Amino acid sequence: MRNETYLLSSAQPLTEAYIHRTDSRLEAIYGYHAGAEQDWDRRLKRLEESGGVRAEAAKLSEALRAYNERAGASSPEVSASINALAEGAPVVIGGQQAGLWTGPLLVIHKAVSIIAAAKSAGEQLGRKVVPVFWIAGEDHDWDEANHAYLISAEQELRKLAASRPDGARTSVSRTRISAEQWEQLLTELEQTLPHSEFKPALLDELRSMTEQAGSLSDMFAMILSRLFGAHGLVLMDADDPGVRRLEAPMFARLIERNDELEQAYRAQAERVKQLGYTLQADVTPGSSNLFLFDDQDSGGERLLLHKRDGLFRDRKEQVGLTEAELQRIAAEHPERLSNNVLTRPLMQDYLFPVLAAVLGPGEIAYWALTGEAFKALGMEMPILVPRMSYTMIEGTVAKHMDKYGLSFADVMERFEERRKEWLKEQDGLSIEQRFAEAGEVFATLYKPLLELAAGVQPSLAKLGDTNLQKIMEQIHYMGSKTVDAFNKQFEASTRQLDRIQLSLKPQGKPQERVLNMTAYWNRYQTAWLDKLLEAPYSRTGGHQIVYL
Incomplete structure (x- = not known):
């Protein structure tokens, strides 16, 4: 198989410095380094010593099994992964917001990286390491999730998009897609994809999935199950009620220690700035870094909570809750609570024994803000693994490149x-x-x-x-x-x-940030994915050129 390596800059100085270890001051920020083999042994030992502070593995596995079955993940490999989780196996985890037809290719690249990193770690440590994909279904930015870009038969870049259904500005997982809208989206996809021998079967598969999918997140999970089930990739929707119930104790801690956590984020943000790096996430004074769905209806609006005058309030002051009232919601209705980018890493580490987190360049940069918050809760940031990046070059394109x-x-x-x-x-x-x-x-x-x-x-x-x-x-x-x-x-x-x-x-922009994977599935079935999975892997990331 023909592969080449190309240095694709991330445009994130902090991330580049972490990956290439060009700034020794960052060791105190991140703790571990993906390229240091001994750090994987050290992190595993830390996980084994701290098992009592996380969610109960058996209950988490039960919730994940139910969710993965709904997503169509019926493969023996996924079942074996969930069984291993129930027995306390460490995980390599990464995630992304759900996107139409999985969104840009970088989503696929992250899943491939998670699987490769888990396999690599398992070989070194001599034990099962489970790959987990965290679907950020709790996010409510519809415009980020609702579209996919494809190159049409006329060689034009087209944006296919799902309009947001009427109703509250709620999470993507709670935004319902009707059968009529799915059919419209499938029709647009069919009209855009060039004719190929695999096109009818692809559309049939996707149409079958839409019959079961109530949301973009559901469809996203079903496609990932289809593509990666044979590789044991376990899926989790952050907005799944079964998982939310297990998160209740952690939400209680996040609320109780909220002022302390806020100070930890602000102190770390100042530290990062003093090192000369730009912050990649907002650290807002008074922010609780938690969201609240404003009612118990599954379609309730998702509101970011701030602390003012002794109450947790949203920006428009539609709600005002005391700490005790918010704690009651955490205990009785945890499905009404949701994390933001700064508390999500903490919740992830509470749910899973996270050996390593596979992250994109921007994520590595903003995770730098979480180190002190981990410590405040007696936790520790996991190993951060840069995801792999790929560019797929089709035969005709390669021939034209040679020609010119x-x-x-x-x-x-x-x-x-x-x-x-x-x-x-x-x-x-x-x-x-x-x-x-x-x-x-x-x-x-x-x-x-x-x-x-x-x-x-x-x-x-x-x-x-x-x-x-x-x-x-x-x-x-x-x-x-x-x-x-x-x-x-x-x-x-x-x-x-x-x-x-x-x-x-x-x-x-790089191919991975724009194009959708259905174009390649349409032309090559899943042979394109096999080539990504077979491409050289590095724990410190990198960019591979893969010829199809």
């Missing part, structure tokens, strides 16, 4: 420059050069005439300069139109170059 002498770096770093160079090389008529020379000759011949006119009447000097400028602009314009006309002879080549860019760097 383009490397992957050319496409990612200097594509427009290389495109112009190629077209210029085809110009045997030297059009740009000849028009430029003509302009120079004209200016040389015309300037003495302008001087003559100014000598006759000085006021004509300004008019002459303007006249010269307009004529030169017209010569340049005619040259540009001639170049355009010449380049039209290469429209087929231009389309091929456009396809390269659209496939590898759509919207000027």
Whole structure:
């Protein structure tokens, strides 16, 4: 199998410094390092010593089994993973917000990374390590979750999106999708995907899933189950009522120690800033870092709580709760509570014996804010593992890259420059050069005439300069139109170059941040996924170019 490595910068200085260990001061921030083999042994020992402070493994496994069965995860590998969880097996965990048809490819990359990291850790430690995918169904940002980008048969990038149903601004998992809306979304997908031998079967599978899916999160879980069930990936929706009930004691601690946790986040944020790094998550004074669904209805609005005048309030002051009242909700209706980005790592570590968390670049940066909060609760940040990143290059695209002498770096770093160079090389008529020379000759011949006119009447000097400028602009314009006309002879080549860019760097971004996996499933069934799973893996992340 053909693979190449490419250094794809994350644009996160803090993350880059952590991954490459270029700033020793960060050791005190993160504690462990994914690339240090001894840290995996050290973290496992810590987990074995602190088992009594987490949720009961048997009850968690029971809730996860019920959820995974609803998501269609019936494989023996998933069942074995859940059995291992019940017996206290450590986990490698990572997650993402649910997206339409799984959203951008980076979601798939994270799942692949979780599975590879768990396998790698298990081989080193000589015991079962369970891969877990945390679906952030509690998030309520519909516009982040509701769409997928695909390249159509006409080689156009199209955005397929689900409009938000009427009702409260609640979590994605509680936002219901009707059968009619699913059918509409499937129709749009069918119209966008190019024809292929695998297309009918793909659409049939997805249509079967929509018959059971009440939300984007449900559909997201079913697709992940289909793709990764054979690899033992256990799924968890953060908004699942069965899991929420197990979180009640931790919510009680987060409420009781809220002021202390707030101080821990603020102190750590100041520490990160003093080290010269930009904060990647808001640390707002007075924030509880907890959300409340404003009623017990499953469609209640999700409200961020702040502390003011001795009460927990939302921004619009629709609710105002004392600590005792909030504690009562935690005990009796924990499904009404929800974490934000700063408390979610703590809750995750309470539920699972987290050996390592697989994170994207932005996540690694904002996890730096949580270290003191872990310590405040007698916990410890797990090993942070950068997820792997991939670019898939289809055979036709690779052939076109070879045809035009383009490397992957050319496409990612200097594509427009290389495109112009190629077209210029085809110009045997030297059009740009000849028009430029003509302009120079004209200016040389015309300037003495302008001087003559100014000598006759000085006021004509300004008019002459303007006249010269307009004529030169017209010569340049005619040259540009001639170049355009010449380049039209290469429209087929231009389309091929456009396809390269659209496939590898759509919207000027890495492929993984834009394109959806259904395009590859449509053309290659799941062979594309097998190649990602077989690609070289590194605990410190990296970018692999995978040729399909």
